[in-house]
Amino acid sequence: MTTAASAIAPRLPDQAFRTRITNLFGIRHPILAGGLQWLATADYVAAAVNAGLMGFLTAASFPDDAALVAEIRRCRDLTEGRPFGVNVSMLPKIAPQERVEAIMRVIVAEKVPFVETSGRSPAEWVGRLHDAGTRIIHKVPAVRYAESAEKAGVDAVTIVGFECGGHPGMDLIGSFVQAAQAASRLSVPYCIGGGVGHGSQIAAALAMGADGVVVGTRFLVASELRTHPDFKARVVAARETDTMLVLQSLRNTIRILRNDTAEAVAAVEARGDGRPDTLLPLVSGKIGREAYLTGDTSRGALSMGQALAFTDREEPLAAIVARLIADAVAACDRLSALRIAAATADGPPPPT
Secondary structure (H helix, E strand, O other): OOOOHHHOOOOOOOOOOOOHHHHHHOOOOOEEEOOOOOOOOHHHHHHHHHOOOEEEEEHHHOOOHHHHHHHHHHHHHHOOOOOOEEEEEOOOOOOOOOOHHHHHHHHHHOOOOEEEEEOOOOHHHHHHHHHOOOEEEEEEOOHHHHHHHHHHOOOEEEEEOOOOOEOOOOOOOOHHHHHHHHHHHOOOOEEEEOOOOOHHHHHHHHHHOOOEEEEOHHHHHEOOOOOOHHHHHHHHHOOOOOEEEEOHHHOOOEEEEOOHHHHHHHHHHHOOOOOHHHHOOOOOHHHHHHHHHHOOOOOOOOEOOHHHHHOOOOEOHHHHHHHHHHHHHHHHHHHHHHOOOOOOOOOOOOOO
């Protein structure tokens, strides 16, 4: 959807940080654009890639292989050949209706350089994807799962904390804790996601040992997203307190926008009636998708995280990135100014 804001071409920031993630993906900034279900089209992914990030088309957003192939090729045109990725979400257990095998065949045939996997272990795909020259980053909700993914041979991992939109897992551990934990427990490059929407958080994640961050909710106000203006207005107006955790009774916890659907699901679970037949009709993806098209955010399980604290206006994705990087650099400068040089032998005593 085109807006007046999208006509503005902000100056792209220079590279300020070099990490194992920027090297792995060949990107300018240590930021991955979160794969937004139904919204991570070629327009969104290309905007991220062209702004110096890595983005992933969400394979589950497309009804069949032909539609996915067409979107991959359109994205390749929009990025002028710059690399991008495809997100493949796998259920915890293989289900008859899943299309993972077919999607992986498309990825290999189209020579997509990067894949973001989530859900169950990607171990069965690692060899085939690596043989095709495709690098894999696996997304998990806790460091212990990241350790398993590293053993499976992935190239990098993303760890999303309690604050994230979508699925934070059952452990519900915050991003701040996980960022520091991972530094001593992982050897592969790792990114931190969940509640990240300000540049100072990027600086903090890097300081704790992370190689980059994942940003999802913060990009819901990007001009390039094909969503109704009323949807974006609701995201701009929302605060960090406007989300809820639901579906814990199904052991499939999800953080969504607080709306009529969220309240109805919470009420069902509160009375102890949380079963697939009572809950899944309420959170149907088809209902949620309508909100993006109509702007009616009162219904649907709309994944959003606590980074709603930072969605202050609609603007081009590149402008959001410029603000993130400027704030990250400013945070690093503040930290440098606070650091006390090592005292010399004849210098003044430290304060008491």
